[in-house]
Amino acid sequence: MGIRMDLSFSQINLSTLADRCADEMKRRRRKEDFDDRYCLEIFHRAILQHIDQAWSVLQQRFSETVRIWLHSHPSHDVALLRDSEENYVAQTFSRFWLAVHDQHLEFATLNSALSYLHATLSGILTDTLRAHLRSKEVPFPEPGLAEEPIAEEPVDGHEIWQSIQGLFPDERERRLMYLLYFCGLKPREIVIRCSQEFDDVKEIYRLNHNIIERLRRNQHRLRHLLGDEEIGGLTLL
């Protein structure tokens, strides 16, 4: 993503730029020829020149666009059960800001800038859905324990995965451990989605039992990896 800036645009005051940007966006929506340099100049000042007012104008100009994208997302209903529209819009601009700075990104066209903004929002919504799916797996406490189930925070999966792999010398058990628990797939889903690797659901149940037995024999290590306090009163295995 290169940059295309005209010296004359850098001399236009921000208020005029904002107005012209709005006018050009209207033309764009009417599928007429439009000039995206006014809008791009706002991005340029906000991101490269770190001008706070330009960042405010950028958010003001494009918040409504982000809001429309949000409501057009196929999972917006579920996402909005977990957080507010305002927070998603604010998060989108915040993550966008961090990413473009981190990656030193410059945008050659308004379309590429908005693609990046849209990608940020889409990712945030998908991450929210992942968290929603994870929370649905929270186990109930054992009978007799009064504790309410608590939504689990994600752990450092890479560290756990590295450690757990050593417990499974059998490659198929190791792979199944990954598909069952790190991907959350059920045995029949695995047969459908990974038929090249597993085509017999009974084998999956058998290997799953072996996996649980191995984990049970290494319960102390697993407790350490998952965190004793987080396991709480739940008897593992």
Added chain:
Amino acid sequence: MTDHSHSLALSNEELLSVAYNEETLSAEEKEHLEHCPICQQRLAMYTRTNALLRSKLYRSVCPSAVQLNYYCLGTVPEAERISIASHLLDCPLCADEVAEIRRVQANFDPFPTGAFSFGAAVRRLVATLVVQQAQPVTRDILPSTGWPRQYRAEAIDLSLHLSRASNNETMLLGIITSTDPTETADAFEGTAVDLYQAPGPLVAESDGDQEDEETATPLLSTEVDNIGNILLEPVPAGDYVIIIHLPDKDVVIKGLTIDHG
């Protein structure tokens, strides 16, 4: 855990299939499970273990979806790109997400026609789906999934139900209420309600400036009665949008899929 010697005792594999709700147990085996505390205990152990491990580990080694989106745009550093590419070979879920992200990005239109107006002269609020209530299916309630539904827009609550008339046509019933204590049930009496086939009245609009509104004709129109009831009938199968025209705002309910099956 596996030395349960009753002749009908379930094997580890069978119990795991039950734990995953994938069982194909015989009637005798089901009856045994209902009455055998040992098998129930073993089943509980499998269920609990699976839930615990999934709740801790699910997607915990996956790149965030934001990173996958940036990966698809080609804007992540080389080391991260290689790491994600390697992960995609192992993870069917991320591979699916990347395929979907690429499809969305290939068709990306920053200013889609068909977007709803948020800046029209009359303020337009998109209602949020609060909960899909569980309800036993009775003879006259259609067994469609996801009904009834509860929506909220600021202080406005709307319950939507599907029902079937005696002539077998589908009725969409609504009850509108307000959490504002100053508004009584009859406050909504006479409010116009329109049902549109999705996407409904469209506004090619963004950033607060209204553009040309495409006119759309409602499929059905009605008014709220004196106790907040809304009745729309007959409603054919399809995707719909409802707009409730309150004095100071329009409340939009999107994503209404009515399936007569």
